[in-house]
Amino acid sequence: MAASPSTARALNDRLALRLLQQEGPLTAGQLKQLTGLSRPSVADLVERLTAAGLIAVVGEAGEQRRGPNAKLYGIVADRAHLAALDVRTEGVTVVVSDLVGTVLAEAAVPITGDAGTGPAVEQAVALVERTAKEAGADRLHTVGIGAPGLIDPASGELRDSISLPEWHRRLVAALQERLPEARVSVENETNLAALAEQRDGAARDRDTFVLLWLGHGTGAAVILDGTLRRGASGGTGEIGFLPVPGTRGMPSATDCEGGFHSLVGAPAVAELAARHGVAPPAGSASEAAGAVRAAVAAAPPGSAHARFLDTLADRVTVGVASVVALLDPGCVVLGGEVGRAGGETLAARVRSRLAVVSPLPAEVRPSTLGGTAVLRGALLTARDRAQEELFGTP
Structure with missing residues (x-):
């Protein structure tokens, strides 16, 4: 059945807006070429979207031709403003952007564990304002x-957790x-990092992959x-x-101690580094990530630093191999503070070990977004939601 004229117009408008979002300002001629629409149809949609x-x-196109230069059309960036928050147990980071995602302001505030729920919430809200x-x-x-913890799929809210401060749940x-x-x-922080x-x-070239988060918490995000x-x-x-060998017990329904987290979580990585005599640089924000970064910087074969990275790679491979065996994602990205600190050096070690223990091929890649992945993912999802509403859905 052919689309009605109104539906066709909505589809054309939506396509043009998406192109302007992805490509930046375009002339009517460029919109005609990219959409495949006729010149009159493009003129009509430009008039509708402008109105x-x-x-x-x-602006105007840079190429000089006979007559006036072609007009460049772009999305009205200040039509809406967006905010993204990266909520941690120790503080909050906020960015505010326009509709096309240009960051206009950014700030952060530390929130100590003894601040109390009410004052902590007020600090975070005031920071956004x-x-x-x-x-x-x-x-x-x-x-x-973006916050640590599980999101209830029915309500969209953070589920109650004894391991997270109450102000996280009150903040929304x-x-x-x-x-x-x-x-x-x-949204869960690891999920947002994966989307980013x-x-x-x-993972820009992958439709299916898993992000393995290695840091203060341990988790994974699955994109299929x-x-x-x-x-x-x-x-x-x-x-x-995930129950794994090499720990002192089994995890429980309320505590992941004894699970995979006990092998690769930040406290376990810091302890492993200390056993190998690898110390983080003075002033490191994270002891675990600092130690990994120091080992990567000075890890000749046979050294204590290299042995530390080898053992850490053995541990990480346990989780990666489990993910690959269950999901066959073809690609696993190592994120979180420890994954980022290990970079390609750690990813290469895990990749070589995975090839030995798994019959399924899978690339192991380091995150390329650094510590901004969660914030970037939160901003992308906010922008998508705003555009869905403002641009309309056919």
Whole structure:
């Protein structure tokens, strides 16, 4: 059945907006070429989108031709402002951007464990408000939050957890109360990091991959056929609870001690480094990541630093091999503070070990986004949500 004229117009408008988002400002001629539409159809959609306040003339094409230069059309970036939060147990980082994702302001605030739930929430909310004001945003259209912990698939809220501070769960409701016009949502930090790696990072060429998060917490995010998979209870990727050999016991329903986390979590990595005499540089924000970074910088074969990295790679391979055996993703990205610190040096060691223990081929890659992956993922999801609403869905 052929699409109705109104549906066809909506599809054309949506395609043009996506192209402007991906390619930047375009002329009507370029839109005609990229969309395959006729010149009159392109003229009509440009007129509709301009009248709706979604696009505007932002300049002229650089090539000089007979007559006037062609007008360049771009998305009206200040049509909406967005905020993204990376929520940690020790603090919050916030960025505010325009509709096309240009960061206008960024700030962070430490939140100590003894701050108390109410004061901690107030510090975080006030930080968002200050950063929005600095960015010149009168109001925020969408707020995306990345936080550790499980997301309830039914409610979209952070599930209660004894291992996380209560202010994490209270923050979403507090932001929605103080910013009643904003669309506020929360997502697991590892899932957001995976989405960022897929769009802008190490997995840009992959529709299916797993991000293994190695840091203060241990987890995994699963992208299958281009879609993030959360599972029936939102717990897909809770690999820290995976029972593994080499630990002092078994994990429980409330504690991952004894699971894979006990091999590769930040405390275990710091302990392993100390046993090998590998010390992090003075002033390192993370003892585990600092030790890994120091080992990578000075790891001649046979040295204590090399033996530390070899043992760490043995441990990481246990989790990677389990993921590959179950999901056959073809690619595993090592993220989190320890994964980032290990970089290609650690990834190469895991890759060689995986080839020995697994019959299934899989690339092992280091994250390319550094410590910005969660924040980048939160901003991308906020931008997508805002554009879905403002651009409309056919």
